[in-house]
Structures are given as C-alpha cells and as structure tokens.
Amino acid sequence: MRDIFVVSVIFGLLPFVLRRPWLGILLWSWLGYMNPHRLAWGFAYNLPFSMIVGLVTIAAFMASKEKKEMPWTRETIFLLIFVAWMLFTTLFAFYPDVAWMQWDKVWKIQLMIFLTALIINDRDKLHWLLWVIVLSFGFYGIKGGIFTIINGGAYRVQGPSETFITGNNELALALVMTIPLIRYLHLQDTRKWMKTGLAAAMVLTGVAAIGSQSRGGLVAMVAMGIFLWLKSRNKIVTGLYMAVAVGIIAAVMPQEWYDRMNTINTYQDDQSAQGRINAWHTAFNVAKDRVTGGGFEMWRPPVFRQYAPDPYNVRDVHSIYFEIMGEQGFIGFALFMLLGLLAWLRAQQIIKRCKKDPDKKWAADLAAMIQVSLIGYAAGGAFLGMGYFDLPYHLMVILVLVAKFSGVLQKQPVPVGGFGKRREAAAG
Template identity: 40%
Template sequence: MRDLILFLAFVGIMPFIFKRPVVGAMAFAMVSLMNPHRLTYGSAQNFPFAMYLCLATLVAILISREQKKIPMTPAVLVMLLFFTWYTVGTIFAQVPNGAWTDWERYAKTMLMVFVTIMTVRTVSDVKVLALTVALSLGFWGAKSGVFVIVSGGGEGLHGPFDSFISDNNTLALAMVTITPLLVYMASRAKTKWAKRAAMGMAGLTMLAAIGSYSRGAMLATFAMGFFLWLKSANKLKTGLAFVLIVPIVFSLMPPQWTGRMHTIQTYDEDASATGRINSWHFAVNIANEFAIGGGPNVFTPHMFMLYAPEPERYYDAHSIYFQVLGELGYFGLAIFVAMFVTTWRTAGRIIRHCRDNEDQSWALMLARMCQVSMIGYLAAGAFLTMAYYDLIYYVIAIVICLDKVLVRAPQKDDTPPMQLKFVERYLERRAAKKSRKASLARPLNRA
C-alpha cells in the first residue's frame, strides 16, 4: 500500500513540474531529505525517485519560459568555488575510485541546490521551500521523539537506512539543525491547532536529538540556546526557561544517557574520543603532505597505515572540519568556513532589511532561524563526518533565495509581469500629464 501511494504521488506531481520547474526542485528536496521510499517494503524501496525527479526538473527548466537566474552573490560564488575545489581534489585524489563515488553524490546535491536557487522566484516559493525542508526532517524528528518517550531514553535510535542520517549520531545532527526551522514554522502557523502541532513536532525533534546519546548534539543544543538567549528581547525570561528546562530533561533521562554525557569531561579515558583525536592528527598530516588534500574518501585503513600516528586505530574523520581538512587541504577548509561566513552575513542583511517592515516579519524570523540552524550544524558537526550533508546546503539556499526575492529584486517577484507593465505605463502617463500641466502653468505664473 505504501509503495502504491508513493508511486501515485510521483506520477501525479509530474505535470506540475513541467508547468513550474520549482515544483520539481521542491519534490527532489523532500525525497533527498526525508527518504520516504525507505518506509516502503516493495519495489518503491529501491526505485530511483530522486534521479527521475532531477531529470524531469532539468527538462522542465529547458522548456520553461520563466526567468531563470542564479544571483551571483558572495554566498553563491563561495559555494561554487568550494564545489570547484572539491572537483580538483577529486581529480588528484589518493583513493580515486572512492573519491569519484563521493563526488557523484555531492555533485547531485549541489546541482539541485543551484537548481532550487534558480527556480525560486517569488515570496511564496521561499515559504514553501522552508516548509518543505522543515517537514521533510520534522517527520523523522516527530517519529524519533516518540521513540525516545516509548523506549524510556532513546537508546537504539536510528534514521532511514542507507542515508546520510542512518545512525543515531548523524540523525542527531539533522534533528539539531532542523529544529529552528520547525520553530519558524510554528511561529507562522495560521490556526491554533496548526501552531500546537508545529510546536509539538519541534519539541519531539529536539527530544530526539537529546535522546540520541550523541554528545555532539548535546553541545550543539547548548550552543543554539546560548545564541537564542543573546538575541532574545527578554533575556531574563529566556534564561529562566533554560534554567528550569535543562534539569528536568536531565532528570528524566536514564542513567546510561547521563553516564555517556559525563564522558565529555573525561574524553582522554574514552576509546571513541581518543580514536577521533587519532583521526584528526591523520587529517593534519595529510593536509601537510598534500597541498590540495588527499581527496574525497581519503579516510581509509590503507591511508591510515601511512599517515596516522596510531596506524592500527582506524576511525572516520568524526568532524566536518577535519574531514574537509584531510580531503581538501587548508585552502579547502578556508573556503568551507567562508561559505558559512558569507551566508551568515547575507542573513544579517536580510534581518536589517526586514526589521522595520511588519509585512516582512516572517522573513526576519526565517533568516534568524537559519542562523540558529547553522550554529547547531557547525557545533554538532565538530564531532561528525557530515561536511557534505544536503540539509545544510538547503538551509544556505533558503537564505540565498530570501536575499534574492526580498532584498535584491522584490518588485519583480511579487508582481505578475503583465500587471507590472500596466503599472509602469500608468505611472509614466501620470508623470507626463503632470509635466504638461506644469509647463502650461508657468506663463500664467510669470504674468
């Protein structure tokens, strides 16, 4: 039954993609982030929905008469530069076969992110994009939050298999990153019940992040809370809320969870933590040896035997920063960090632009929540190998699209083309009429 529903939805959305390519970009984002086919048990489980949605969207773009433009903003340029450098690193990779496999997956993500930026043209498109991204992972957040409650702590929590978020740690990063967008969704809900449902989903998603037994997720939660406290209009109330909530959450979690969180202070006695430090030293050694890094998928047992301080202790990168450092070198890491700096500055410009405009309060809230999402990702990512996870690139795309439709060319997106031409002609005729009246009045005034 699930397979049939998914296939019917897939076939039913095709005409809308050819009518408006942005629909295809949204559908691809949902499939890529949510992985609905992993919830089926038949032929739909391994059907390449994402590939066919990508192809249909690209064909729709070619035949569509809509304006197709990617704004060459600093955030877009840095993202393009990062993908170019990633490609260079792949060409000269130390493990070519694995590198090109990783490149293919990352190239698909970047292609559709840029397609999304290109096809989003209106304010409504941006709102739907934010809603699509939020709900796609909010589904797994709500499902996982219920599991934490039912299981009494969340041990054994997993995401969709054969995906970026299949294990508890990677799922935790996704839950931390998406929670601010769910809070935005709740703030814009039109009805009381929709607001309650959205807040419930946000609460369950944050509970899933905490109950995942991920220490990185816990640190990221505190980092986001500190940022929200700094930006809060009423710091006293916000601070009191955190002071009350944190002890309650800690008291409700099982002893196993508390014991794992306490290992943050005794990392030097934890085998997992010391293994990660060995991987980080490996990344530094690779970056020192190769100017462009070792290339994607360089964290392999063979390379560890050559460059790791403890060759027998093979671990993955366990950090987005050391992952990029080992794979793309120091310059690649600098571009990676610059991508978030430029996106943060773009979000800041949107906030300043919308601050005094009540009609654009939704955009101000969305830009701020995207900043909080980036904080969560950058904090939790310090301990996870998720540098190329598509969720954070969609968060960046939301910020770029907000800048595109609100700051750079709002009048073109909010007014239909024919209506815009009619308004322009009307204003031109009115100005010409006033000019003629003024010229006729001048001789009378002189007399």
Template identity: 40%
Template sequence: MRDYLFLAFIFSALPFCFFRPYIGALIWVWLGLMNPHRYTWGIAYTFPSAELVAGATLLGLIFSSDKEPPLPARELVLLFLLEIWFTITTFYALQPEQAWEQWGQVSKMLLMTFVILLLFQSKKRLDLLLITMVLSIGFYAFKGAIFGIVTGGKYTVWGPPESFITDNNALALAELMILPFFVFMAREETRSHWRLLYQLGVVLVILAIILSYSRGGLIGLVVVILLLWVRSRKKLMAMAAIGVGVFLAFSFVPPKWMDRMKTITTYSQDSSAMSRINGWQFAINLAMDRPVLGGGFGVFDEEMFKIYAPRPDDVYNAHSIYFRILGEHGFPGLFLLVLLVIQSLASLRRMRVLARGHPNLGWV
C-alpha cells in the same frame, strides 16, 4: 505493496515535475531528506527515484519561463568555486574510484541547489520549501521522540537505513538544523492549529536530539538554545520555558543516558571520542603531506589510515566537516568552506539590518 505505492507516486508525479519544476524540486528535497524509499523492501529501495525526479525537473526547467535568475551573491561564486575545486582534487584523488562516485553525489546536490535558487525566490515558495524540509526531518524527530517516550528512553534513536542521517550523530545534527525553523514557523504562523503543531514540533525535536544519545548533539542543543534565547523577544518567558524543559528532560532520561553524557568531561578515557581525534589527526597529517590537493573524496578508509593515522587500526569518521574537507581537499578547500560560512553569516546579518523598519519584511 509499499514499493508499488511509492513507485506509483513517483511516476504519477513526473508530469508535475516537468510542467511545474518547483514541485519537482520540492519532491527531490523530500526524497533526499526523508528517504521514504528506505522503508520499502523491494525494487523501490534502490530505484533511482531522486534521479528520475531531478531529470524531469531539469528538463521542465529548460522549457519553463517560471524561473528568475538568482540575485548576484558572493555565496554563489564560492559554491561554484568549491565545485570546481572538488573536481580538481578528484582528478588527483588517492582513491579515484570512491572519489568519483562521491563527486557525482555532491555535484548532483550542488546542481539541484542552484535549481532551487532559480525557482524559489518568493515568500510563498520559500515557505513551501521550508515546510518540506522541516517536516521531512521532523518526521524522524516525532517518530524518535514518541518511541523514546514509550520505551522510557532506553534505546538510541536512529535515522533511516543507508542514508545520510542513519547515524545517531548525523540525525541529531539534522534535527538541530531544523530546530530554529520550527521556532520561526511557530512564531510566524497565524493559523492556530498549525502554530500548535510547530510548537509541539519544537518540544519533540529537542526530545529526539536528547534521545539520540549523541554527545555532540547535546552540546549543539545547548548552543542552539542559547542563541535562540539571545534572539528571543521575550527573554524571561523563554528562560522559564527552557528551565521547565530541561527539568522535564533530565527527569525523564535513564541513568544510561546520564552515564554517556558524563563522558564529555572525560573524553580522553572514551574510545569513541579518541577515535574521532585520531580521525582529526589523520586529516591533519594527510593535509600536511598534500597541502594543496588533499586526498580527494573517499580518503577516510583503512588503506589511507595505515599511512597517515597515529593509530592505523582505528579507522573512524572525523565527524567534522572542517577536518573532512581539510583531509579530502586540502587547505584551499578548507579556506573556501570557511569563507563561505563567514560570508553567509555576514549576508544574513546584513539582511536583518536592512529588514528593520519594513513591516512587510518582518519574516526575514
């Protein structure tokens, strides 16, 4: 029944995707982040729903006048250069079959990113995009937090199966990324019931990150909360709220969670942490051997670990976008990524300065 309902929704939405491409982009974001098809068990589980929605959206975009050229920005140039570099390294990949498959996935996402830049340039549409992103990931935060409360926090919170956020660390990272958005929306929302929902979302997202049992998630949570506090207009009130939240969280979590978090300070004795370091060293060794092109997409596998890893039998994901880019796309790929991050931060700071003194741009 779920399959039929899901597919009925997708097919009935296609005309809207064609005639209103921005709706198609929103549905594509929802499918990519929430992965609702992973909660079906039949044909819809592997049905290319995202590709179908993207196709209708792109076709509609060709004939639609409802688009504006994106503002000239260095970030767009860097994204384009990254895509070109990904293509070049894929031609010389050590594992070409896996590399081209992953290149296809990344290229589709970058293409739809450019589509979103064409379609979402007004505050109203940006709000719709933000709400879609926040609620798509927030669903798992709400679900995981409630599950954790009911079970006393004894079990790890996981994401949807066979998705980008299946792993508890990936889910915690996604929840960390939407936490500032929940704070922003709770601050800017004027309708009381929606503001209350976003405030509740802040609490549940924090709890879900904690209950993911991800040590990286906990470290990231501390950093994000500190940054939010620094940016807060009411620092004393924010500090009191943080203090109460930390007290309640640590009063709630079971001893098993505390034992796992304590290994942060003794990482050299933890097999999981050492496996990640082994993955980092693998990436460095591979990049030193192939400094320009790296190994290409899909290079983090058993065959390559036997050649480049200090511990060949310990095949593990690097859990770091920087080491992964270094291993897969060499030093030029890492340089482009770091430059993109720095340029994005600089642009955000410049926008913040320019928006000061303009009440109508306070949301920026």
C-alpha cells in the same frame, strides 16, 4: 503497500512538475531529506527517485517560459568555486574509484541546490520549500520524540538506512538544525491550532535529538538552544518551550544516558574519542603534505599508516572541519569556512535591514533562525562527519533568496566592456 504508496505519490506528482518546475525542487527536497523510499521494504527501496525527479525538473525548467536568472552573489560564486575545487581534488584522490562515486553524489546535490536558487522565484514558493524541509525532518523528530518518551530513553533514535541521517549522530544533528526552522514557521503562523502543533513539534524534536544518545548531538543542542533563545523575538515563550523539553528529558532519560554524556568530560579515557583525535591529526598531516588533500573517502588503513600519530588506530574522522581539511586540503577547508562566514554576514545584513520593517519582518526572522540552525551545524559538526550534508548548503542559498525577495539584493547597473549591463548585487 508502502512501496506502492511511495511510487504512486512520486510518479503521480511528476505531471505537475512538468507544468510547475518549482514543485520539482519541493519533491526532490522531500526525497533527499525524508527519504520516504528508504521506509519501504520492497522494490521502491532502491529506485533512483531523486535522479528521475531531478531530470524532470531540469527538463521542465528549460522548457518553461520563466525567467532564468541566477542570483550571482558572493555566496553562490564561492559555492561554485568550492564545487569546482572538489572536482579538481578528485582527480588526485588516494582512492579514485570510491572518490568518484562520492563525487557523483556531491555534484548532483549541489546541482539541485543551484537549481533552487534559479527556480524558487518568490516568497510563497520559498515558504513551501521551508515547510517541506521541516516536515521531512519533523517526521523523524515527532516520531522519535514520542518513541523516546514511551520507552524512557532506553533505545537510540535512528534515521532511515543508507542515507545521510542513518546513524543516531547524523540524525541528531539534522534534528537540531530543524528546530529553528520550526520556530520560524511558528512565528509566522497566526492560527492557534497550528502554533500549538508547531510548538509541540519543537519540543518533541528536541527530545528526539537527545533520545538519539549522541554526544555530538548534545553539544549541538546546547549551542543551538543558547542561540535560539538569544535570537528569538519572544524570549519568555522560547524559554518556556525549552524548559518543557528539558523537563521531559530529565524525567525520561535513564542513568545510562547520563553516564554516556559524562564521557565528554573524560575523553582522554575514551577509545572512540582518542580514535577521532588520531583521525584529526591524520587529516591535518595529509592537508599539509598535499595541496589537494587525499580526496573523498580517504580514511583507509594505508593513509593512517603514513600520516597518523597512531598508525594502527583507524577510525572515521567524525568532524566536518577535519573531513573537509583531509579530503579537500587547506584550500578546500578555507572555502568551506568562508562559505559559513559569508552566510552569517548575509543573515546579519538581512536582520539589520528588515527587522524594523513590518512588511519584511519575516525575512529578519528567517535569517535569524537560519543563523541558529547553522550554529547547531557548526557545533555538532565538530564531532560528526557531515561536511557534504545537503541542508547547510541549502540554507546558504535560501539566505540569498531571502535577501532577494526582501529587497536587500537590488538591481544595480554594472558597466561591462562599455555596455550598461545589470547584475544582481548586494544593496549598499
């Protein structure tokens, strides 16, 4: 029944995508973040839904009469350069077969992210996209929070199989990044019942992130929580929600959870932690030796035997920073870090220009919450290998759209070759 339901919903929506391409972005985001087909047990499990939706969306957009204008800003330009660099490094990968398979996933994700910038052309469509992202991850947050409370934190909260968020660590990071987005929707909604529901969703998602029993998730949760409180409009209300979540966690989590979290302070005695540090040294040594790094999926025994301090302690890298450094080299790492910096600066620009304008307050709120989400990614990602995860790149492009719809990006004349052409540029 699940298979039939999923197939019916997706194919039932495709005719609407043909008429309104922006619905294809929403449908693709739902498939990419919630992965509903991975919750089925039969024929729908392996169907290429994302590819089908992507192709229909592209065809519909190309055939539409909508204005096709890419907001070329510093963020989108450097993201395109980063994608091109990843293609270049794949040509020189240690393991070409698996590297090209990973590249095939990465470029398709990035294509749809650029299509988001092209197709989502007003605030209402952007609002719907945010709802889709929140509901996709919120499904696992609410379900996982209830599961944690009922079982007293005895079992780990996991994500759907064969996805970016399959493991407890990966799901924890995604949930931490989702909480600020729920808070944004909570700030914008005026209906009491909806605000109550979103507040409950924030608390339960926080409980689910802790219920994953991920140490990296705990680090991300603490960093995100601090910035969520600092960036929040109403610090008393935000503090109350955080206190409720902490109270639930303290009441339900077993001693085994505390023991596991305490190993953060004794990482020298933890074999898993030492294996990660060994992999980080390996990443640095590969990047130092090769300008293009080792390429996607380089974490194999021969690489460790050549580049690792402990050549026989072979583990996954478990860090977005060293993952990018090892696989894409120092140039790729610099581009990755630059993207994060540019996103932060863009958010600051939006906040500065919009926070005192009642009509643009929404933009300042969203920019601040995206900053909080990216802080969670930056902190938790130090211990999780999710360097190519869709969401942070999607949020970077969403920031560009927020700047565009709030008037922070303005049309400015730029003479090119003697002709008075115009392009999208940051105001001021």
